[in-house]
Amino acid sequence: MIFTSLVSHGHLYPLLPLAVAARDAGHEVVFATGEDMLAVVEKAGLAVEIAGFGMREAFESIAGPDAPKPNASDAPPESFNPVIGEVFGNVLPRRFVADLTPLLERHRPDLVVYESGNAGGAIAAHLAGIPAIGHGFGRFSPGDVMDVIYGRVAEFATEVGLGGLKLPSFGDPVVDICPESVQAPDFLATATRIPLRPVGWAEPGDLPAGVVGRDKSRPLVYLTLGTAFGDEDVLKRAIGALARLDADVIVAAGPTVDPASLGEVPGNVRVESWVPQVELLPHVDLVVHHGGSGTTMGAFGAGLPQLVLPQGADQFTNAEAVVAAGVGAQLIGAEAVEDVIFEQARKLLADEAVRGAARRLADEVAAMPSPAEVAQRLPEFAG
Known part of the structure; x- marks a missing residue:
C-alpha cells in the first residue's frame, strides 16, 4: 500500500495512525510525501518515498516570495482564492502526479490511500489503474475557495484524460475522521464514507513542567x-x-x-x-x-x-x-x-x-x- 499526503503537518499527521495500523496488520506500507516531512514519517517507523514539494514553495511559484499571507493582509480573504485555487488545484497536483507515477509503476501497490487535499495522489492512482481511497484530514469544508480549487483540479484531470471525475471524492470511498454530527451535510449525502476515529498524532515529547499532577481546581x-x-x-x-x-x-x-x-x-x-x-x-x-x-x-x-x-x-x-x-x-x-x-x-x-x-x-x-x-x-x- 502507498499512503500519500501534502507536505504539511496538518495534512500528514491524520494519515499516520491508519498507516501505522496497516503496517502492524501485516501490510507492506510506503508513505510518499515531500522531503520536509520524511523525518516525521520515519519516526513513525514507516518506509518513505519522496513525492511533491511544500506549500510555501508552491505559493512562491505563483505569487513570489514576498506575497502576503491571507491572514496577514488587509485584502479580503476571497481575493486570494485564485492563487489558492491554482496552488491546490494545479501546481501541487501536477507535481504529485509527476512524482508518484514512477513510484506507482515501481511498487505496483494493491491500494493507494491519498490524503483528500492531495488531488495529485488521486489522479496518479486513477491514471495507473490502481484502486484508491481518500483519507480526510478533518471536516470537508464547502465554500467559494473549494469551488475554485475543484474547478482547477477538474481542468487538470481533463487534460490528462480523466475528465468527469466526481469531486471532491473522485468517486472513491473516503476515510472520514470527522464525527458524523459535525460533518458537512453535502459530503454525507454524496460520499461513500469509512468512519475512522481521529486519534491524533504527535511526535514524542515531554509535557511542560507542572502539567502532570497540577492543581485541577485551577483551569x-x-x-x-x-x-x-x-x-x-x-x-x-x-x-x-x-x-x-x-x-x-x-x-x-x-x-x-x-x-x-x-x-x-x-x-x-x-x-x-x-x-x-x-x-x-x-x-x-x-x-x-x-x-x-x-x-x-x-x-x-x-x-x-x-x-x-x-x-x-x-x-x-x-x-x-x-x-x-x-x-x-x-x-x-x-x-x-x-x-x-x-x-x-x-x-x-x-x-x-x-x-x-x-x-x-x-x-x-x-x-x-x-x-x-x-x-x-x-x-x-x-x-
Whole structure:
C-alpha cells in the first residue's frame, strides 16, 4: 500500500495512525510525501518515498516570495482564492502526479490511500489503474475557495484524460475522521464514507513542567495558532486576554512565530515553541485556537470547549461547525480583541451547557472505529 499526503503537518499527521495500523496488520506500507516531512514519517517507523514539494514553495511559484499571507493582509480573504485555487488545484497536483507515477509503476501497490487535499495522489492512482481511497484530514469544508480549487483540479484531470471525475471524492470511498454530527451535510449525502476515529498524532515529547499532577481546581487553557498560520499580533492579544483569567495558560507558538518575539509574558503564562498536543489535551479545560482541522478534531475527541480565532483556509468553516455543535465560540478578524477574547474565554470556562455538548461529542468520537479496525478493512478496497 502507498499512503500519500501534502507536505504539511496538518495534512500528514491524520494519515499516520491508519498507516501505522496497516503496517502492524501485516501490510507492506510506503508513505510518499515531500522531503520536509520524511523525518516525521520515519519516526513513525514507516518506509518513505519522496513525492511533491511544500506549500510555501508552491505559493512562491505563483505569487513570489514576498506575497502576503491571507491572514496577514488587509485584502479580503476571497481575493486570494485564485492563487489558492491554482496552488491546490494545479501546481501541487501536477507535481504529485509527476512524482508518484514512477513510484506507482515501481511498487505496483494493491491500494493507494491519498490524503483528500492531495488531488495529485488521486489522479496518479486513477491514471495507473490502481484502486484508491481518500483519507480526510478533518471536516470537508464547502465554500467559494473549494469551488475554485475543484474547478482547477477538474481542468487538470481533463487534460490528462480523466475528465468527469466526481469531486471532491473522485468517486472513491473516503476515510472520514470527522464525527458524523459535525460533518458537512453535502459530503454525507454524496460520499461513500469509512468512519475512522481521529486519534491524533504527535511526535514524542515531554509535557511542560507542572502539567502532570497540577492543581485541577485551577483551569488550564491551551493556546495555539497551529503550524501554518501563526500570527504574532493575534498571539499577543490572546495571551494578554487569557492571562487575565484565574487560570494557567500554555502557549504553543509553532514554527512560524519566534517565542522571543512575544516578549515578557505574565507569570501564569508559559510559552513553548512546540508541545505534544495529543498528550496535552487530556489535561486541558479550554482550547483557544485557529480552527485547524487537527486541533479541532483533537478537541472534539477530548471533550473540550473551544474558542476559535480562524486565520485562513478551512478554519472559518471549522469555527462555524464548532459553534453549530454548541461546543464553543468564534471570533473573526477585528472581533478578536483582548477584552472580547477574555470575556468569551471566561464564559466558556463556566458554561456547563457547552461542557455537556463537548462531552457528548467526545462520546461520539470514542464510538468511531479505531485505526486497527479500519486497517482490517483495507483489503476490501484493494485490487
